[in-house]
Amino acid sequence: MAVVAPSADARTRDRVAQLLFESGAATAAELGAQLGLSPAAIRKHLDAMLADQLVEVRETRPRGPRGRGRPAKAFVLTAAAREGFPHFYDGIATAALRWIAEHGGPEAVTAFATAQVSALEERCRAALLEAGDDPIARAEALAEALTAEGYAANATTIASGGQLCQHHCPVAHVAAEFPQLCDAETAVISRLIGTHVQRLATIAHGDGVCTTHIPTPPRVISTTDATATTVRTDK
Numbered sequence: 001m002a003v004v005a006p007s008a009d010a011r012t013r014d015r016v017a018q019l020l021f022e023s024g025a026a027t028a029a030e031l032g033a034q035l036g037l038s039p040a041a042i043r044k045h046l047d048a049m050l051a052d053q054l055v056e057v058r059e060t061r062p063r064g065p066r067g068r069g070r071p072a073k074a075f076v077l078t079a080a081a082r083e084g085f086p087h088f089y090d091g092i093a094t095a096a097l098r099w100i101a102e103h104g105g106p107e108a109v110t111a112f113a114t115a116q117v118s119a120l121e122e123r124c125r126a127a128l129l130e131a132g133d134d135p136i137a138r139a140e141a142l143a144e145a146l147t148a149e150g151y152a153a154n155a156t157t158i159a160s161g162g163q164l165c166q167h168h169c170p171v172a173h174v175a176a177e178f179p180q181l182c183d184a185e186t187a188v189i190s191r192l193i194g195t196h197v198q199r200l201a202t203i204a205h206g207d208g209v210c211t212t213h214i215p216t217p218p219r220v221i222s223t224t225d226a227t228a229t230t231v232r233t234d235k
Contacts, residue, residue, distance in 0.1 A: 016046070020055065024076065027074050054078060093171070106180070116184065136155070152168040164197075172203045
């Protein structure tokens, strides 16, 4: 039986998928530039991958000190497409953490997880230098930094504060058994944003997206305001 070689279109789409897997998210222009394709050509491939539910579109703020500007459309792999990539190192990583847990206990796993994300924290901290003190603004800057690290992240404002979503997790299969990896990452997010955060969902536990809630900071009433209120009440 003759073996049918993949078509040129199929090979190109495999390359698109590989780029998105490695980068987390990219615009059509970025993908076209990396593959040497015209805007019309890369759009044809992306439209086909959208139809096959291999990629999806999300909005990402242009890079800049305050994240201003019209949102750009970026493409990310769907969860189903990500599952198509082999996880060659997951087995080794899981076995290593099992060995650490057996010989050092849960505390050793926690220490390893903390050390593992320390370099990521420093790189993201450098990207947040011009983000200011507002937690939501810092979350937007952090989302851009995490996207550059391959997490395909975005931040949005919601009624109760903000929400940081990560559409890809490089260690999801390992973190399913060792949640200390997720805990260490959540602690990093909290320190970088500068406020308490709450993890609502994780890819490691079967959710489609890692979702972190950023509550609105409580409003501080100054002594002057309180005094003025008291005076008005007495009248």
